[in-house]
Amino acid sequence: MDAPDLSPWGMTSRAPAIGPPHGTNNTVRLVAAGGIDYVWRRCDNLDAGQVRREQRLLEWLSRQGLDFKVPLALPTTDGACFAVDGSAPVTLHRLIPGRKPSRGIHEIEAVARAFGQLWATLASAPRGLGVHDWDGRSIVSTHEHAGNLADVVASAQREVDTSWFVRQMELDEHLTDALAALPGQVTHGDVATSNALINDGVITGLLDFEIAGWDARVNDVVTGLCTCVDDPWEDGFEAQKQAFVTAFDTADQLRDDELALVPELVMRRCAGSVIWRIGRWRQGLDPWSAVLNRMADGATRARHRSAYRI
Secondary structure, three states: OOOOOOHHHOOOOOOOOEOOOOOOOOEEEEEEEOOEEEEEEEOOOOOHHHHHHHHHHHHHHOOOOOOOEOOOOOOOOOOOOOEEEOOEEEEEEEOOOOEOOOOOHHHHHHHHHHHHHHHHHHOOOOHHHOOEEOOOOOHHHHOOOOOOHHHHHHHHOOOOOOHHHHHHHHHHHHHHHHHHOOOEEEEOOOOOHHHEEEEOOEEEEEOOOOOOEEEEOHHHHHHHHHHOOOOOOOOOHHHHHHHHHHHHOOOOOOOHHHHHOHHHHHHHHHHHHHHHHHHHHHOOOOOHHHHHHHHHHHHHHHOOHHHHOO
């Protein structure tokens, strides 16, 4: 594929660009210029103001002495933290070396330790450093383009089980109030092996801060349990869950009322994932099958929610 325009950063590239080795929520290209590898990202989910807040957070994190790198954008020649491609903000950062971690116990522990360090560091971040403020927000607000959910449920229920999703919508006001009463901090928001890079057993970078923001702190643990370990109906789940919880140092830092909510918050996150895909589907960024897949996954996970007790 053709190399993206690097002229806003005073560079050119004659080498073909390549896509990332696994999927992303943005348009991403890996490109070389001047013997250095870069990551070019068109921000399909953030507006200009949100990109500025994201980069302000990453700049703060880059000064905190973390054991890994974060994708801090390079300034353009006029000093901005992004350029514009069509109507979308575009960032450029140096490629962080590494690969996506596996679900092996040792690599799960490495991922959990890195995200645990990030979590502990973000606990001291001012509330205003978040890209978003999720405190007290209904799960329906996960994506601004999700629109009317009733018509989506009516269409989806012809193909998959949507009853769990309807239940989560009914519980949403209660869970939103319960979350607001729990300790909050700036959170990463998408703790996942797909957002980590590892090299020789060491985490080299953590990625994808676009939904970072003030939230109940337990939600980063919930997200990690959904995305860093196998599904609860698989044989490796219990050992992986324990490895993640121990390495993240979860049980010693969370209160009993936070731990008690984890299974329901897992299901709330599943509902939010469906809503996110609905919003992207309405924008033409995701196919209808992506909505159905997330809905079906939530239905299966609902039958195993008790497995997420810590």
